[in-house]
Amino acid sequence: MGGAGFIPYGRQDITEDDIDAVVAVLRSDFLTQGPKVPEFETAIAHATGSSHAVAVNSATSALHVACLALGLGPGGLVWTAPNTFVATANVARLCGADVDFVDIRASDYCMDPAALEAKLAAADRKPDILIPVHFAGQSADMKAIGAIAKAHGIRVIEDASHCIGADYNGRPVGACEFSDICVFSFHPVKIITTAEGGAATTQDAGLAARMGLFRSHGVTRDPALMETESAEPWEYDQVALGLNYRMTEMQAALGVTQAARLPEVVAHRQRMAERYHARLADLPLILPWQNPDGASALHLYPILIDTDKTDRTRRAVFDHLRANGIGVNVHYIPVHTQPDYRRLGFARGDFPVSEWYYARAISIPLYYGLDEDKQDRVVAALQAALA
Numbered sequence: 001m002g003g004a005g006f007i008p009y010g011r012q013d014i015t016e017d018d019i020d021a022v023v024a025v026l027r028s029d030f031l032t033q034g035p036k037v038p039e040f041e042t043a044i045a046h047a048t049g050s051s052h053a054v055a056v057n058s059a060t061s062a063l064h065v066a067c068l069a070l071g072l073g074p075g076g077l078v079w080t081a082p083n084t085f086v087a088t089a090n091v092a093r094l095c096g097a098d099v100d101f102v103d104i105r106a107s108d109y110c111m112d113p114a115a116l117e118a119k120l121a122a123a124d125r126k127p128d129i130l131i132p133v134h135f136a137g138q139s140a141d142m143k144a145i146g147a148i149a150k151a152h153g154i155r156v157i158e159d160a161s162h163c164i165g166a167d168y169n170g171r172p173v174g175a176c177e178f179s180d181i182c183v184f185s186f187h188p189v190k191i192i193t194t195a196e197g198g199a200a201t202t203q204d205a206g207l208a209a210r211m212g213l214f215r216s217h218g219v220t221r222d223p224a225l226m227e228t229e230s231a232e233p234w235e236y237d238q239v240a241l242g243l244n245y246r247m248t249e250m251q252a253a254l255g256v257t258q259a260a261r262l263p264e265v266v267a268h269r270q271r272m273a274e275r276y277h278a279r280l281a282d283l284p285l286i287l288p289w290q291n292p293d294g295a296s297a298l299h300l301y302p303i304l305i306d307t308d309k310t311d312r313t314r315r316a317v318f319d320h321l322r323a324n325g326i327g328v329n330v331h332y333i334p335v336h337t338q339p340d341y342r343r344l345g346f347a348r349g350d351f352p353v354s355e356w357y358y359a360r361a362i363s364i365p366l367y368y369g370l371d372e373d374k375q376d377r378v379v380a381a382l383q384a385a386l387a
């Protein structure tokens with residue numbers, strides 16, 4: 001892998017503006033806890049139509065503080081989808097809670113509202129929190145999932161790690177119309193980057209304040225949050241048990257310049273996805289489906305080998321692409337099949353749609369720097385692999 005001509009499945013886009021912004025922070029007074037993090041939070045709140053954004057050092061941290069802010073702890077229960085990165089499920093366990101899964105739909109590869117309804121009807125223990133995952137950049141069916149959650153008194157965190165810049169139901173993902181909190185990732189393969197980084201958006205000032213506390217040791221100097229009355233000027237209160245999940249000023253500065261390009265970056269991904277769609281339509285593949293309720297941010301372009309139409313295996317296609325310098329990947333190994341989850345009692349066969357999807361899926365290159373020439377190389381390699 002690597003070397004000239006290699007086309008990765010995803011990659012950051014870094015401009016001179018990004019570099020200048022980071023260098024300027026290095027020459028400034030604050031490397032952490034300065035003005036850039038609040039500026040980045042304002043940019044994210046603006047981009048997502050939310051009233052509050054809390055920036056942290058990863059989406060995993062954002063999911064963790066989101067769960068803590070909603071009061072999750074030992075004895076609690078979270079349900080998420082198996083078709084995600086392990087972090088989504090792990091945060092529940094890091095809070096001392098239990099985790100279980102709801103299978104995905106074969107159309108959008110996100111949490112299936114019908115499966116959720118059926119599982120709730122059969123459950124003797126209801127979850128405290130649902131974490132639907134907006135797979136590949138497209139929102140899950142939040143109208144249905146939000147309505148079910150509301151009817152059962154369940155809180156909702158959207159894992160929108162793939163999804164900044166997407167729309168759903170006429171609003172940006174992150175506006176939390178059907179959820180309490182929405183979480184984004186700024187890892188370099190995601191839509192925009194801060195190297196490592198994440199953010200949680202919410203319309204609830206109380207939840208934002210709680211997430212801010214858990215991000216930084218549970219410590220505050222805000223008189224509204226302090227318990228010590230008429231505190232001395234140097235005093236701070238620890239009012240909860242928190243962590244150090246703070247984003248640095250360099251990361252936030254990068255995030256500010258990256259966020260300014262968000263619409264352009266998402267538009268490019270959407271344009272390239274349309275090109276893939278047109279060029280791959282005749283191959284024995286199942287291509288991504290676009291829910292008419294929204295517009296995907298197209299973090300990933302997952303194709304499924306249509307095993308009813310070809311006897312080429314996913315492995316053969318994957319190997320052919322890799323051998324031709326195309327950095328394909330597979331998203332995701334269903335979380336419940338990981339050894340650390342099988343130890344908890346989960347088994348292969350538990351969530352058949354996620355496993356059906358996983359057995360066929362390949363993520364092909366899609367990122368801001370992918371141009372038409374490179375994309376045509378990917379298409380030609382796929383045509384050869386499936387010929």
Ligand SMILES: *Cc1c(COP(=O)(O)O)cnc(C)c1O
Nearest residue numbers: 058059060085087161185186187
């Ligand atoms: C990337 C990702 C995460 C974790 O994000 P980090 O910023 O790397 O912690 C969580 N959930 C999903 C769906 C992801 O894709």
